[in-house]
Amino acid sequence: MMRKETKRTVGILLCAFLLCFSGCAAKEAKLPSPGVELPGQDRLIADFYTDKSAYQPGDEVRFTLELKNETQEEFKGKIEFAWYDLTQKTELPALEAQVDAGGEKTLEFSWTPPEEDYRGYLVTALARTGKETVDRRNTAVDVSSDWSRYPRYGYLCEFGDLGEEEIEAVVSRLSRYHINGLQFYDWQDEHDKPLAGTREEPAEKWQDIAKRDVYAKTVSGYIEALHARNMMAANYNLMFGAYEDYEEKGAKKEWGLYQDEHHEVQDNHPLPNWESSLYLMDPSNPEWQDYLLSREADVFAVYDFDVFHVDTLGYRGYVYDYEGEEVELSTSYGGFLQQAGERLGKRILLNPVNGYGAMDAAQSCADFLYEEVWPGSYPEYAHLKQVADTNYDLSQNQKACVIAAYLNYEVAEGEFNANAVKLADAVLFASGAGHLELGDTGMLSSEYFPNRKLAVSEELARDLRDYYDFFTAYETVLRHPEDRREWNGSLSGYQLGKDGEPGEVWMFGSENERFCTVQLINLLSRTDAGWRDDGNTCEDPLLVRDTELSLEVGEITVKQVALASPDIAGGTPYPLEYSLENGILKIQIPYLAYWDMIMIEK
Structure with missing residues (x-):
């Protein structure tokens, strides 16, 4: 949290900026010294947002402006709008507004951006009485025919018995950050049998690996709500994980990954008192590929997911197939991804944890390069930029980059440190990389997404809106690593x-x-x-x-x-x-x- 003195200083400077800028043409504006404070700042325009996360070229954008007058006096004036293509400003028609002290009002208007594809725009709203600027708020618009050019990726991890209003509230909130795709984390029944029930009779309810209830109507409801806002829905699963009873479901030990050359100890990922630990299979084994992808096809036949998000577990040391041949996992992912793309007919993502297997991802059909940075790896600010630069280099700057990086990892409770969050986002965004951090539970602090140990303060949530507006509006200069x-x-x-x-x-x-x-x-x-x-x-x-x-x-x-x-x-x-x-x-x-x-x- 910023100290009160620091916060007040920032507010004073911003107000001075606004007074100058709103009273001059853009080319004539000069930055004044701080010293003038607007008493109504952030006390009239409560929110300003778009109806969708992204738009196709030629689409109309619908804006909502929520006014809540906390200035202690009536507001009677205009809301002036403008849009920016980088530094180029174009004014939009103003709206008349009158709001009593303590009153509320909602205004709506629409705008059709230029039809040029893959462009970001900043849209500003200034509340003015005469020449006086009372308040301001910005939002952003992304016009992109494909999400993979400028991905802003988030997550969902709670699929209990939610109603339509609860689902809409989550999706609406995330859409205001311009999130254009969400990973459905641990939504499936079992990793080696992700669909609960059958294609003909899918189950209405099941439990995930952590024994948490999952409802089919919630999963379907989220997918429908995302599509209404031009957001992609990603079906998450591990590339090579099977439950302990996998033989009873038709999988074979001969497909497994082993810690020894004599297939005595199968490699596994132990989990605490959950439905099962995860026993690892050889992702390059054609029979395992056929087995798992057939079951993923069942998922896509029932649920209208857009993306197959494939997870891994990073470097596993020396591992062997059933015949005792060493398996180099980092070069075995590509064949699995190719089969997944061809057989499922869906978008593909891969998480090569800590970059292990990133080359295969870069050369695959993956929509963009996604990498999860686990604790102990890449600990410094420069490393975040290094991860982004490396991913771009691997794809010869052809694929965008999103990094999952968890702030305040060792902090047990309380709120996220806003300074740390904003600095990390600044480094990532300035490096052209998205940050997987925002979702239905707030913000991620660990690789287990349902973890709710830290809260996002209202102040940080508001500041992050500005950061995501910025990342979207200036995407054409921020996200071109070439x-x-x-x-x-x-x-x-x-x-x-x-x-x-x-x-x-x-x-x-x-x-x-x-x-x-x-x-x-x-x-x-x-x-x-x-x-x-x-x-x-x-x-x-x-x-x-x-x-x-x-x-x-x-x-x-x-x-x-x-x-x-x-x-x-x-x-x-x-x-x-x-x-x-x-x-x-x-x-x-x-x-x-x-x-x-x-x-x-x-």
Whole structure:
């Protein structure tokens, strides 16, 4: 949690930004010094969101603006709307609004974005009386014909006896973060027989491996609700896991993975007092492939899942097939995935835990590259970027990347550390990687998704809305790793580095035909480089104010320089003062909390 003084300072600066920006044309706006506070800030516009998570080119976007007047006086004015394509602003028609003190009102309007595919947009709402800005809120729009280009992946893990309203509440909340696909974690009956019942007579209720009740109507209800918002539903299962009684269901020991060359000890994943531990099969064995994929076909015949999400368990040491031949698991995944894609006719994802098997995933039919980072691996901020960069490199920048990384892993109770969460998301998003973290239970703190040991505060939930709006709105510059570039420069009064070390501002970025981007991640107050924050001690950021970034840019022309940040006015872009001489671009940076993105238009 941020200290009150820090939070107030941020609020004052944002308000000053808004006062200036709303009263000037974009090209004329200047960033003032902080010092003017809006008394009604965040006390009129309660929420602003879209009706779906993503849109096909040509689709109409429907917006909802919820007003709740807590300013102690009547609001009578206009709500002014605009949309941004990166730094380009276009105004939309305003709406008249009148809300009594303490009153509430809901406004709706629609907009059809440009038909260009794979574009993100920021949409802003300003509440104004005359020339005075009373409040603001932003949202984002993703126009993409296929989710795999810019995946924002979440999870579901509780499938009890839920009604339609409960399901809709979960999906509506996640849609406001623009999540466009959800993994149905441990929803199945048994790993080696995922469908409860038969195709002809599917069961209405069963228990998952942890003996938790699962209802068919809840699974189907979630899938239907996701599809209504252009979200993908992913059927999760382990590639090679079978229950202890697998022989009774037709599987064979000859298909197993063993810890010895004489098939005396089958490799297994022990589980605590659940329905069964998991006994591992050889994923390259054609008979096992046929066995499991036939049963997954039963699942897809009953439930309208879009994706088969295939899980693994990382490096298992030396393992052998029944004949005593060593099995290299990391190179055995590709054949399984190929068979899955061909036989099921569905989208495919693979989780090569800690990168074990990532090459097979990159060369497979997988929609994008997903990797779960388990505790003890890749512990530092720089490692998160390394995982993202490596995944992009493996696919020759053809597949997007999503990383499952769990914050505050060792913390037993309480709330997530907001500083740690925002810094980790800043690193991942700035590196072009999605973060599997949000779902029906809130946020993940461990690899067992139903774990509810930590809560998300209202303040963090609101801040993350800004982060996901930002990640969506600026996807066309954030998620193109082929444009990666390393910058050289200095930051007046502060340590500027390239390696994600504590005590510095970390700089990296990109360059394409139109824009250079410079990502600035604030690690100045960090005393260690550990992103997980197992001690729940991640400090408030040391706020950077009124500094100058000197950047070596070589022989380029510069049309304008703009600042955008999820920490500043919901990601609204603002022009910056700059000078360019002898290949050195000097940019005036007014403010840095967690993450700033500098966009240099050429």
